[in-house]
Amino acid sequence: MTSESQRGHRVRAVGRGPKVRAVVHAATLAELIEKGYAALTVDNVAQRAGVHKTTVYRRWADRESLVVDALAEHVAADIPVPDTGAVDTDLRELARSLVGTMTSPSGQAILAAMFSDAVRLPEIADARTRVFDDRFRRAEPVITRAIERGDLPADTDPEEVLRALVAPIYFRLLISAEPVDEATADHAAALALAAARAGVLRKK
Structure with missing residues (x-):
C-alpha cells in the first residue's frame, strides 16, 4: 500500500503566489x-489542484472564503469592463459578456452555487452578495465615465444603472427560463440606458 508520506511526495510543484492561487481557483x-x-x-480542491490542503488553508480560512x-x-476575468468611449456600446458589451459567461458550463455552475445551494446553505447566500458587490464595484467606472462625458445625468446612480442592466438577464436565467442570447443582452442595455437618460436611476 502507498503510505501517506509517499502520496505527499506526489503533490506536484505549482509555484507560489499567483500560480498557486490560479490553480486552486481552477480546481474550485x-x-x-x-x-x-x-x-x-x-x-478535494487541494487534491485536484495538486497542492497540500495546508497550502489552501494558508490563503483561505475556510471553504466559503475559497469559493x-x-x-x-x-x-x-470572464466579464471584462469595456471602455469603448460611448455608454451605449459599453453597456451592450458589458451585457453581452455577462450573457456569454452565465450561459457557459462554468457560468451555470456559478448560478447553481449562488442560488440553488443558497436556499439550503446560508453561508453561500452571503458569498453571493459579496460576489455581486465586487462585480458592481468593478463595473462602476463604465457609468462614471459616461457621467463625466455628459452622456448621463450628473446625479445618475452607477449601481442602479448596473442593477437595471443585469435584471432582465437574471430574470430569464433564474425565473422565466426563456432563451438568453445577445439579443437579450442588447435589449437589457437599451432599457438600462433609456432609464438612466430619463433620470429614473438617480441617486437617492
Missing part, C-alpha cells in the same frame, strides 16, 4: 461544476 470551479457547493471540500474568492475572480 471544477469541483463546483462537477459536484456543486454542498459537496465541495477543501481536501467566494474563486467566484469573484472568475466573474471578473
Whole structure:
C-alpha cells in the first residue's frame, strides 16, 4: 500500500503566489461544476489542484472564503469592463459578456452555487452578495465615465444603472427560463440606458 508520506511526495510543484492561487481557483470551479457547493471540500480542491490542503488553508480560512474568492475572480476575468468611449456600446458589451459567461458550463455552475445551494446553505447566500458587490464595484467606472462625458445625468446612480442592466438577464436565467442570447443582452442595455437618460436611476 502507498503510505501517506509517499502520496505527499506526489503533490506536484505549482509555484507560489499567483500560480498557486490560479490553480486552486481552477480546481474550485471544477469541483463546483462537477459536484456543486454542498459537496465541495477543501481536501478535494487541494487534491485536484495538486497542492497540500495546508497550502489552501494558508490563503483561505475556510471553504466559503475559497469559493467566494474563486467566484469573484472568475466573474471578473470572464466579464471584462469595456471602455469603448460611448455608454451605449459599453453597456451592450458589458451585457453581452455577462450573457456569454452565465450561459457557459462554468457560468451555470456559478448560478447553481449562488442560488440553488443558497436556499439550503446560508453561508453561500452571503458569498453571493459579496460576489455581486465586487462585480458592481468593478463595473462602476463604465457609468462614471459616461457621467463625466455628459452622456448621463450628473446625479445618475452607477449601481442602479448596473442593477437595471443585469435584471432582465437574471430574470430569464433564474425565473422565466426563456432563451438568453445577445439579443437579450442588447435589449437589457437599451432599457438600462433609456432609464438612466430619463433620470429614473438617480441617486437617492
